[in-house]
Amino acid sequence: MRFLYTIFLSVIGMFCYGETSKKLENGVYHNESGARLIEIKNDTLKFLSCSSSSIEEGEKSYYPLAICKITEASNTFFEINSIERPEQSAFKDILITEEASSNNASYEISFKVPNASIPIKFDVWCGTILYSGVTEKGECTIVLNRNRITSSDSFRFSFQPMYYVESNPAGQYFGVLYYMYPYEVNLDSEKSIVIKLPNITDTLFDQYFLLEEYIQVVPHGIKWRGEYYKKF
Known part of the structure; x- marks a missing residue:
């Protein structure tokens, strides 16, 4: 062909x-x-x-x-x-750490994007349950109910910008807007998760x-x- x-x-x-x-x-x-x-x-x-x-x-x-x-x-x-x-650069310097949980009834997953100023939506899948949150001033915390995720000991996440500007007058967009982390992240029964993504910038979503x-x-x-x- x-x-x-x-x-x-x-x-x-x-x-x-x-x-x-x-x-x-x-x-x-x-x-x-x-x-x-x-x-x-x-x-x-x-x-x-x-x-x-x-x-x-x-x-x-x-x-x-x-x-x-x-x-x-x-x-x-x-x-x-x-x-x-673009996914290779987006997740290149990702840092995932665990912290002692202050709430026995819930997990906290905190996303930090210190080099992005635009609001970014994060989606977290824990088993079949979907949680979402939007960053403010480069940070977003999603709370998972421990009682609803007894069948899962890990989660996956993705992110996308809340808005974008078209690449041409015809309304087309040439950049990549949706990013899915290719690995599962383990959940500890007594820990919260902090995920830092320094390579997420406002210009990341313009990349072809x-x-x-x-x-x-x-x-x-x-x-x-x-x-x-x-x-x-």
């Missing part, structure tokens, strides 16, 4: 731009507003976005949205795939996960998802 799709891309490239192969040049490309950049170096592509705070301060600074491996697909099209999933997508080489730049990026 991918072979047929590659042939299809080749035909489009030849029809639009002739049979001459277009070289994907190293360098930095920017979209019309300058809010997003694409940086290409050999077989690696980086998507970068301008932080809103830096625009307000009058000096733009950029943070990475995705780092991708580039593979030539046809004369004018190149396939890109994310090298790392790109799989089998394509960029197109066009005169003086490249196109991705219908948007033109001009080379500096």
Whole structure:
């Protein structure tokens, strides 16, 4: 199927731009507003976005949205795939600790996200029972009733932002909004749990996960998802 799709891309490239192969040049490309950049170096592509705070301060600074491996697909099209999933960075420096419980009737699970300012919703599954909470000032505590979880000695959790801003005027969003911790966390009958997630930031939810997508080489730049990026 991918072979047929590659042939299809080749035909489009030849029809639009002739049979001459277009070289994907190293360098930095920017979209019309300058809010997003694409940086290409050999077989690696980086998507970068301008932080809103830096625009307000009058000096733009950029943070990475995705780092991708580039593979030539046809004369004018190149396939890109994310090298790392956003989940890998989100949970990279997670710290889970236990504390003596002050309440024998309940478990307390505290989430701390010191580097995020936006409200984040946490969901906790203990057996078939779902608990939820939203962070305030970077912290959220969810109380589990011990009497309702006699059949479970562990839990799983996920998180997502309470709101987000669309990536384009069409209302599409390119980032990853939902994160599930891939492991179960053990519950101790006499302990509460504190989970610190320093890598959760406001910009984490903007990060892309790109799989089998394509960029197109066009005169003086490249196109991705219908948007033109001009080379500096």
